[in-house]
Amino acid sequence: xxxxxxSLRNLxxxxxxxxxxxxxxxxxDIDVAPGEMVGVVGESGxxxxxxxxGILGLLPHTARISGSATVEGVELVGASNKVMRGVRGKxxxxxxxxxxxxxxxxxxxxxxxxxxxxxxxxxxRSEASARAVELLDIVGIPQPKVRARQYPHxxxxxxxxxxxxxxxxxxxxxxxxxxxxxxALDVTVQAQILxxxxxxxxxxxxxxxxxxxxxxxxxRVADRVQVMYAGRVVERANVNDLFATPTHPxxxxxxxxxxxxxxxxxxxxxxxxxxMLQPPAGCAFRARCPHAAAVCATSLxxxxxxxxxxxxxxxxxxxxxxxxxxxxx
Amino acid sequence: xxxxxxTPNARDAxxxxxxxxxxxxxxxxxxxxxxxxxxAWRRYWxxxxxxxxxxxxxxxxxxxxxxxxxxxxxxxxxxxxxxEGNNIFLSPRKLAWFGTDxxxxxxxxxxxxxxRTSLFIGVxxxxxxxxxxxxxxxxxxxxxxxxxxxxxxxxxxxxxxxxFVAVVVARAALxxxxxxxxxxxxxxxxxxxxxxxxxxxxxxxxRLVRGQxxxxxxxxxxxxxxxxxxxxxRIIVTHLLPNSIGPILVALTLSVIxxxxxxxxxxxxxxxxxxxxxxxxxxxxxxxxxxxxxxxxWWLVVFPCGALVLLAICINFIGDGLRDAVDAKLDSVK
Amino acid sequence: xxRFIVRRLLWLPLTILLVTFIVYCAVRTGWHPEQTYKRxxxxxxxxxxxxxxxxxxxxxxxxxxxxGYFEWFWRFIQGPDHWPRSIKGRSLVYPPLRYAIFNTLxxxxxxxxxxxxxxxxxxTIAARKPGSWFDSIANTGAFFLGAxxxxxxxxxxxxxxxxxxxxxxxxxxxxxxxQGFDLGLMAKHLVLPVTVVTIQVVSAYSRYMRASLLEVxxxxxxxxARAKGLSERAVLxxxxxRNALIPIVTxxxxxxxxxxxxxxxxxxIFNYPGMGVYFIKAITNGDIPQLMPYLVITIISVLIFNLxxxxxxxxxxxxxxxx
Ligand SMILES: Nc1ncnc2c1ncn2[C@@H]1O[C@H](COP(=O)(O)OP(=O)(O)OP(=O)(O)O)[C@@H](O)[C@H]1O
Ligand SMILES: [Mg+2]
Numbered sequence: 001x002x003x004x005x006x007s008l009r010n011l012x013x014x015x016x017x018x019x020x021x022x023x024x025x026x027x028x029d030i031d032v033a034p035g036e037m038v039g040v041v042g043e044s045g046x047x048x049x050x051x052x053x054g055i056l057g058l059l060p061h062t063a064r065i066s067g068s069a070t071v072e073g074v075e076l077v078g079a080s081n082k083v084m085r086g087v088r089g090k091x092x093x094x095x096x097x098x099x100x101x102x103x104x105x106x107x108x109x110x111x112x113x114x115x116x117x118x119x120x121x122x123x124x125r126s127e128a129s130a131r132a133v134e135l136l137d138i139v140g141i142p143q144p145k146v147r148a149r150q151y152p153h154x155x156x157x158x159x160x161x162x163x164x165x166x167x168x169x170x171x172x173x174x175x176x177x178x179x180x181x182x183x184a185l186d187v188t189v190q191a192q193i194l195x196x197x198x199x200x201x202x203x204x205x206x207x208x209x210x211x212x213x214x215x216x217x218x219x220r221v222a223d224r225v226q227v228m229y230a231g232r233v234v235e236r237a238n239v240n241d242l243f244a245t246p247t248h249p250x251x252x253x254x255x256x257x258x259x260x261x262x263x264x265x266x267x268x269x270x271x272x273x274x275x276m277l278q279p280p281a282g283c284a285f286r287a288r289c290p291h292a293a294a295v296c297a298t299s300l301x302x303x304x305x306x307x308x309x310x311x312x313x314x315x316x317x318x319x320x321x322x323x324x325x326x327x328x329x
Numbered sequence: 330x331x332x333x334x335x336t337p338n339a340r341d342a343x344x345x346x347x348x349x350x351x352x353x354x355x356x357x358x359x360x361x362x363x364x365x366x367x368x369a370w371r372r373y374w375x376x377x378x379x380x381x382x383x384x385x386x387x388x389x390x391x392x393x394x395x396x397x398x399x400x401x402x403x404x405x406x407x408x409x410x411x412x413e414g415n416n417i418f419l420s421p422r423k424l425a426w427f428g429t430d431x432x433x434x435x436x437x438x439x440x441x442x443x444x445r446t447s448l449f450i451g452v453x454x455x456x457x458x459x460x461x462x463x464x465x466x467x468x469x470x471x472x473x474x475x476x477x478x479x480x481x482x483x484x485x486x487x488x489x490x491x492x493f494v495a496v497v498v499a500r501a502a503l504x505x506x507x508x509x510x511x512x513x514x515x516x517x518x519x520x521x522x523x524x525x526x527x528x529x530x531x532x533x534x535x536r537l538v539r540g541q542x543x544x545x546x547x548x549x550x551x552x553x554x555x556x557x558x559x560x561x562x563r564i565i566v567t568h569l570l571p572n573s574i575g576p577i578l579v580a581l582t583l584s585v586i587x588x589x590x591x592x593x594x595x596x597x598x599x600x601x602x603x604x605x606x607x608x609x610x611x612x613x614x615x616x617x618x619x620x621x622x623x624x625x626x627w628w629l630v631v632f633p634c635g636a637l638v639l640l641a642i643c644i645n646f647i648g649d650g651l652r653d654a655v656d657a658k659l660d661s662v663k
Numbered sequence: 664x665x666r667f668i669v670r671r672l673l674w675l676p677l678t679i680l681l682v683t684f685i686v687y688c689a690v691r692t693g694w695h696p697e698q699t700y701k702r703x704x705x706x707x708x709x710x711x712x713x714x715x716x717x718x719x720x721x722x723x724x725x726x727x728x729x730x731g732y733f734e735w736f737w738r739f740i741q742g743p744d745h746w747p748r749s750i751k752g753r754s755l756v757y758p759p760l761r762y763a764i765f766n767t768l769x770x771x772x773x774x775x776x777x778x779x780x781x782x783x784x785x786x787t788i789a790a791r792k793p794g795s796w797f798d799s800i801a802n803t804g805a806f807f808l809g810a811x812x813x814x815x816x817x818x819x820x821x822x823x824x825x826x827x828x829x830x831x832x833x834x835x836x837x838x839x840x841x842q843g844f845d846l847g848l849m850a851k852h853l854v855l856p857v858t859v860v861t862i863q864v865v866s867a868y869s870r871y872m873r874a875s876l877l878e879v880x881x882x883x884x885x886x887x888a889r890a891k892g893l894s895e896r897a898v899l900x901x902x903x904x905r906n907a908l909i910p911i912v913t914x915x916x917x918x919x920x921x922x923x924x925x926x927x928x929x930x931x932i933f934n935y936p937g938m939g940v941y942f943i944k945a946i947t948n949g950d951i952p953q954l955m956p957y958l959v960i961t962i963i964s965v966l967i968f969n970l971x972x973x974x975x976x977x978x979x980x981x982x983x984x985x986x
Pocket of ligand 1: 015016017022023024042043044045046047048049050051060062213276
């Protein structure tokens with residue numbers, strides 16, 4: 001692996017709420033190398049979005065963030081507004097889940113793309129507009145000239161997401177963070193959007209962080225995978241290793257809950273994620289883990305190498321990994 | 330969505346977890362286990378000003394409801410017999426805490442009786458407006474078509490008059506129509522003023538409820554398309570109440586104070602109800618305070634106006650607290 | 664959208680006709696023409712009374728109302744010279760009405776512009792940092808001030824600053840007997856009434872703006888705007904304020920429509936010779952010839968600005984389609 005482009009170290013994010021402090025992210029290390037597609041997967045509420053919104057300072061003011069996040073050596077945690085503005089959209093661009101609400105309903109689509117260009121490049125209004133039309137063309141919007149003059153509500157879901165992608169690549173950023181870019185879309189459209197993203201990664205050699213619920217998406221596009229649970233990374237592996245030999249019981253549970261041929265019932269993981277107002281001591285997964293033991297409650301498990309992967313299970317050596325694996329996507 | 334209480338959507342099916350099994354050890358502390366009503370209750374009391382206002386209003390209500398006990402003097406009782414010494418325009422003192430008026434009535438007692446009447450006017454006309462508004466809005470939304478159009482045109486016509494102008498003109502006109510005064514009472518009666526306020530106070534609620542019904546209909550339609558059958562009015566009506574009770578409650582609260590202030594304003598112009606010999610209202614007291622001001626009897630101005638402002642502030646804050654209580658978004662604190 | 668406007672504009676005369684007819688009937692029922700005329704002119708002969716009734720078309724019964732309405736309407740649209748003359752002294756109705764309109768527009772204009780400017784700015788600053796000290800003070804202040812009925816604040820200001828301290832005149836627009844135009848003098852008379860109205864406007868609009876902007880700022884597209892690397896200023900104004908103003912402009916248009924008829928309380932307290940005082944005088948005298956144009960102008964202003972409100976909403980929010 002080459003030197004990392006984006007690197008998170010011991011990232012912690014919490015929210016002050018009227019009910020107490022929500023510990024949404026509790027010490028996350030993630031590295032992203034140039035040109036690779038990193039998948040981040042986990043249940044709803046596991047802290048995937050908060051992690052990446054946090055490093056860009058896009059969380060509401062109730063959020064507290066600590067640790068370190070660097071892009072090309074520039075520290076983002078605690079960075080000044082000026083530094084942050086230079087990073088957002090220029091070095092790191094984001095694509096959000098719901099493309100309708102993520103576009104401003106009162107401006108024309110072309111203008112919104114052009115605004116992104118003019119935020120970082122010294123170009124005239126008309127140049128930016130022309131470039132916006134080109135970008136819309138690149139992401140596969142037919143009749144880009146006409147469409148650029150329309151408003152978001154005149155677009156279909158898939159087309160809106162293409163606009164978001166066009167916007168994201170407008171300033172040729174190093175890293176693209178796609179936060180569940182296909183979740184809000186129809187199944188048929190999902191595949192098209194994934195294709196666009198893959199094409200961009202291939203052609204423009206971008207590093208992409210693909211945040212998703214969907215292991216299917218991971219299997220399809222990711223190179224490496226980070227599995228998150230209750231605000232921590234519990235397993236990190238190459239995509240093939242993850243599916244062939246999952247090491248953390250949570251990952252195993254996730255794979256079991258996938259629909260597979262020859263199985264008529266899904267096996268969801270029993271229980272539900274812990275309340276992040278008071279995350280349990282020790283391993284957060286132990287209440288739902290079939291292999292839990294007393295030792296799991298003692299300390300927060302760190303990632304440690306096991307086989308080809310990194311896993312945050314203290315009992316990894318005791319439990320029968322062979323019996324757990326054998327799940328193929 | 331980063332909504333703390335959001336349930337996973339259908340697409341999360343692969344990761345949906347079963348809530349029945351394996352309850353986490355800290356689960357008992359989870360806020361999500363409260364019922365929506367309990368959550369609303371919590372949000373309400375979290376609004377400090379609303380909480381304080383509620384306490385003040387509760388206290389006031391008790392005082393006013395038990396007026397025969399809490400008022401020191403009867404409604405027309407003089408603080409002392411005129412033969413025993415001067416009893417008019419006394420400044421505040423032990424005998425009369427808030428002073429006395431031009432016929433030796435105790436202002437403190439009059440104020441309690443007055444607030445009693447005004448609260449009655451406010452609450453009854455607010456309830457009437459809300460009932461009329463809900464009925465009009467629900468019917469318009471439910472039946473749609475030409476009926477909806479008609480109702481909305483009627484609403485527009487009612488909204489074409491500034492409130493004060495409408496009330497003054499309608500008061501004069503309806504007060505001259507015999508069969509109306511036969512039903513709702515003489516032009517200067519309290520019943521009549523309540524009728525007027527209800528007549529010009531329902532439009533906001535009607536629009537609100539109509540909007541809610543239309544939104545519900547839309548949802549019904551979508552669900553009906555998925556499941557079987559079409560959306561039916563009964564479902565909407567049974568859904569309507571729980572869904573709109575919040576905003577309606579807020580509107581109700583605010584129209585209580587709206588009516589109280591309107592009564593005082595009318596009285597200030599000499600157009601208010603005449604509660605009669607053995608009653609008074611805040612408006613009546615405010616009307617008299619004009620004279621008080623001219624003669625420099627400050628207590629005749631300060632106490633009634635002060636009471637009115639206190640009521641206005643408290644009820645407004647309570648409305649604001651209710652708005653918070655109704656707004657579930659506040660718990661996720663975006 | 665053009666179709667919508669045209670259709671509404673076609674509807675407008677019909678609505679106006681209907682509403683003015685209702686108003687005509689209400690006024691005729693509310694103020695008995697013969698009695699009010701005799702009260703205003705106690706020594707009038709029976710012939711005079713009959714002439715007044717005839718000239719004004721004040722016929723009895725429902726058909727009489729209808730006929731009278733159309734006669735009145737016909738004279739009304741022919742212009743001020745043809746309007747029926749006032750009950751007392753048969754004076755022209757239009758000159759005092761115009762005087763009142765301009766006075767009200769002056770009071771309303773100044774206090775609305777001040778109020779909107781202040782209110783929207785305060786709301787915007789408050790919503791930038793919800794929970795900050797500025798927000799708390801502004802929001803609570805707006806709440807308290809907004810809860811005070813205008814006749815209470817009006818009387819209070821009048822007692823303190825005019826009667827006790829004597830800084831400003833108690834009432835009117837010029838001292839009694841003053842002739843001609845004097846800006847300084849007028850400004851002095853305007854301070855207190857303008858303050859009363861401005862307080863109301865500021866407290867309402869700062870709260871609207873704060874609520875609306877807070878709502879917008881928590882929306883996804885504002886997050887997108889920040890993710891683009893725009894300056895906080897650009898995010899706030901281009902994506903926050905711009906969108907937050909959509910519902911507010913609607914309220915604003917409706918409020919403007921109500922202004923002509925809506926400052927009655929303040930004007931009455933300060934005996935400011937505007938539409939409110941005109942209205943109060945007209946209803947006290949039962950002066951039907953004076954009352955009708957006032958009501959019709961007020962209503963037309965409300966109806967037109969309601970239409971403007973709808974159109975501006977559609978203009979500002981491309982998602983709204985009117986047809
Ligand atoms: N503004 C906030 N205030 C309080 N808590 C928050 C806030 N935003 C997020 N959280 C909490 O942080 C935790 C992580 O949320 P996050 O949105 O990162 O989850 P996620 O993994 O992206 O889930 P999803 O798949 O639903 O998007 C959740 O428990 C959530 O409730
Ligand atoms: Mg998320």
